[in-house]
Amino acid sequence: MRQGVPVRKRVTRRSVLLTAALAAATGAARASTGSEGTLQPYASYWYPDSLPAGSPGSGIVWRSLRSWTPEGDADLPFNRATVPLAARFTPPPVNATAQAGQARVSALVSFAPTSGNPAQGSATADFYALTHWAYLDELVFWGGSSGEGLILAPNAPVVDAAHRNGVPVLGTVFLPPAAYGGQLRWTRELVRRGPDGGFPLADQLIRVARAYGFDGWFLNAETGGGDARLGADTRDFVAYLRARGEKLRVTWYDAMTLAGDVSWQNELNDRNAAFFEASDSMFLNFDWDRAGLVSSARRAEGRKRGRYELWAGVDVEANGWDTRVDWDAVVPADGPHVTSYGFYRPEWTWKSLPANARTPADFHVRDDRFWSGRALDPAAPDSGAWRPPAASVADRSTLTALPFATAFNTGHGLGWYERGTRLSDSAWNHLGLQDRLPGRRWVVRTTGPRPTVGFDFADAWRGGGSLLVTGGLTAPATVELFPARLPLSEATVVELAHRTDDGSAAVRVELALEVAAARGGPSRLVHLPAGTLRAGGRGWTTAAVRVGRALRERAGGTILSLGVRLGSPDGGTARWRLGGLAVRDTAPPPGPPGAPTITASRTDADGTAALRLAWTAPVRSPGSVRHYELHQLLPGGGRRFLGGTCGHAYYVAALRRAAGEAATRVEVRAVDELYASSAPASVTFRW
Template identity: 60%
Template sequence: MNPTRRTVLLAGAAAAFLPALPTGTAQAAPKATAALQPYASYWYPDSLPSGSPGPGITWRSLKSWRAATDADLPFNAASVPLAPRFTPTPVNTTARAGQARVQSLVSFGPTSSNPSQGSATADYYALTHWAYIDELVFWGGSSGEGLILAPNAPVVDAAHRHGVPVLGNVFLPPAAYGGQLQWTRDLVRKDASGRYPLAAQLVAVAAAHGFDGWFVNAETGGGNSALGADMLGFVKELRRLATAAGQRITWYDAMTVNGSVSWQGALNGQNQAFFQAADDMFVDFRWSASSLAASGQKAVQLGRDRYALWAGVDVESGGWNTSVDWDAIVPADRAHIASLGLYRPEWTRGQLPAGHTPEDFHAADDRFWTGRSLDPSRPDTADSWRAPALSVADRSTVAALPFATAFNTGHGLRWYEDGQAVSERPWNHLGLQDRLPSRRWVVRTDGRRPAVAFDFADAWRGGSSVLVTGALDRPAELDLYATRLPISADTVVELTHRTDTGTVRLELAVATVDPDAAGGAPPYTYLPVPAGSGDGWRTSVVRLSGLSGTVHALGVRLTATGGGPVGWRLGGLCVHDGTDTPAAPSGLRFTAASGGDLRLAWEHPAPGTVRHYTLHRVLPDGTRAFLGGTGQRAYFTGGQTPAPGEPAVRIEVRAVGELYTSSAPSTVTHPW
């Protein structure tokens, strides 16, 4: 990889580690003098750089890491298992199922000082187009901070909810960026029995943190054939151990079998052994149409899938303006040649001007993933940017009851509960992201197409809602979810909605089979939604009377019933055949305290029933102040100060179920 593509980020404050307290409701937590903010983990293989780390950086050795002594692990361990997903009939005639896949290499934050559980800003790369992604690489690493990155829990939880595996990153940087060959030797060093201890460590880290494997990127030059042989042995053992643990390994086309670094831009004799040792390989950006074609043929000759090759496309500086020979990867008139490896698509956020809004970000991200038409059912084939939605069929994980969404994108300007803003602070936490519509935004109408977007000015829960605006001179049908939801006599659909402008007749659109062919509209049945009364948010319940089998698609049809433009919001959608409330958390306790910085932990008797947890501070007058939410059974809150006459801080934790029902609170106090 060309070193000019590297961004070395150094900033922030390091985490401090403290022991846990016994369970209790009025315990004084151990005091600390260092900040307690937990951050995503990163390491060197073994030996550390000379000198001292920069501000906010902690140098750690992977060789010495142990889960039992990692006090930040409860904040960094994912809580959502990898969801199975299915491929519905493609929404257009250009997208293919079972051919090219998409790998996305994303830097969500700096290597050091990357918060474990979100932060107090809405300006974040809140990736939502998971439906087109098959593998996410948590990109980063630098010679001055650490080379091995474990993805933070919010990213893993959001990806897993949408069925996307997440890989940590092993980055051995070029010498021009401070890379030292000693670090490569540390990584592949064998023990007395001929095993590779750090291969086992990597698998243990992924298992403890709950992510899905590793992206191995060895770019430090100066090696020889002996080092190449050791690296090959290391990758073979890493994959063997990873496979046994349900993990996967991707190799980056950099180091060759002779130990040198020489980016091939192809699968050939210089890297074939590494490809065979790994699950798949990222082909460096130097590829050509002929080298990719030959690489695909070679993969097949080796008994491998040609789509196990990710053809690298560098979008870090150009985004959708990047010039790409698309026909060399995903030709429109014949079978795809290879899979697509997108390097740094967070450009969609980075290219925005100062002062941009969450709406600005999502408009840019929709343009990147869906294409210029902003409607995957109407792909713009004349667009020079061949967006993933034009080539790759979308996938869905909405296949079991109950299912609910508040269209929460994982960041916001405020936090809403039941339509009320309970916190005016901006925030991000991808782990709180809901399963989101994959086909954004498919609108079918004989009239003028209304605008559809995530909106952050108001929400029912979380930070966002779906806003439809426009003339609505003809009825408009909006696709929401491809599903596989079983229908019983008790199945109902609840929609929480609000009309801001004009008057709208709302119908629920339900299809019990897929379209007959790609590009076809779901064969919807339209069920009237009770109008309700009064202004503001309302929740309408629709029984699926007369329908049986399985729901394959859900949408809404909007018809304007008065003159003028319409503004309509969808704040929530639930499908269920009975409600349930989760049990309350147990064992709530403070595990560390430093002034107003507090760490808490708890257990839950049935964690699989919990969507996430919410935390509130109870003030002396009985009012509740929202602190935040998380999927983990540990939480950090910083900067708390005593209210007048308050002897102790009191915090409540509630478990929130799939249908957003909240448990009774568990409460703990800590003397100031």
């Protein structure tokens, strides 16, 4: 994939890929802390069939996709995603310029190096914790290099977080340019036909996607030197993969043409249309122009396909929101959108921060600016050179059923909290533990000064962070949090876990709800008191508001939006934290998981132990399971948080022995959507 920023001097994507490949290899060497055969499970990657000459670099394992089997994949239990792809709806746009049912957004993201990418997060908060799922329609797990592997399966935390928000995730097949190690034999091996005329490696790609639980493949063939026979075989391979994969998605990158050569067209035309027709969508190279996109849209519709199945590539890897983009060529402000568009490497918001200053809070402020605009207000997005998605694309939501809860956990943190108590001082990241988060960052309605709203990591009710509102509330301020379609009955309760910080003014808190009546008619805005927190901070408190009873809704009503209205009765600067928000009627807690077992272990020289654990889902559980959490039981009855996962296997990297004990007990609990925990199932590790 080459860069095509519309400026006079064009830098090829090849130089970018070379730099990325070298960085990936270096990162893999740093990440590999174990010996050969380490217990640490990593995200999977392969070559189509044959391997490169020589030996792999440190921390890199060369594998052949042709020889892969689920039964022989020891890391599969740690990489398997389990959260189903959620359905979602489109609420009325929050501004006048965002258009529903038109352009969509794809993103190609490199979360970590190809090799040495831990399967279940790691002990650092320095991570691209993507949270703006509301504007995404497709996420590509990007990577690959000739020295590591060319076919990448997304790891489970990324897929579980995306699925919870209704976003499908694609693995990557990357066949690099010959100048940077690509070999045409790998392309030929990938599309080689079997004795029955089928494509054995397409069948393998389907098996991988189904075993790992993700949604399809992004195909990027950039190795030059092919001929018309190879072009035809590749087209048939793509069509076969799409047809045999049934519900799997296939996106084709605009590089190889039907003639078999690599020639980036930057539009849909006769040279690449066959690949578009064989796939679900096409990612157009970055050198597109207005005329080419208009022609591409018409050509797509002439083939009975949608114009929004074309992604116009926007390369933000180097310059982020300073990237020059002809936005009116893609998403005109005064007319219908021409095509969809796709970001290449939006993790710029994380990578471009100084390495010694990449705090989670700093990252999220920058990421919010990228997606919502400089003012951090999607209700009034900027109209400058950078056009954030919030200005053009309608956001989506998955809040359609009870129970719903969020602890504003972004999937990384500087510690772990449960009910306001810090149970771990270790930094961490794991996107699978991420909550559903406000998609509109940040809509605030007030006639006074606008308070600052954002994620903060200095304190939490649960997980790694909380929502912090700071400012002088001289007039009431309504913070809109979630568009929803939640059923409302007389039993419906909304709970808030909140607090004020030391030095804060007193804060009066109300629920701000938009409610639709059961019998139709206009919706209404209601404000229900949730308590007044005294000045100076008194720790966390929980307020339960019986919404259904207060509104006398026996059945059939709907909550259309969730928010809070804040005021400061005595003046002064407020620092108010929202640590948890839940909407429930009745929900029994889950049953305990099946007895965990230690499937492998190693005691290290530093006195810690590494463990692989596995368990089974609860049997006849009265409640549903959101994820599982693991704790170490400490002498005296305390607990230390070890980690969590949505699956049924977990790797503990460093179990610390407490007080010279001869054995350590590890407990596994099932956790539901309201964060209620089951009784523990436990296993003992003997030192």
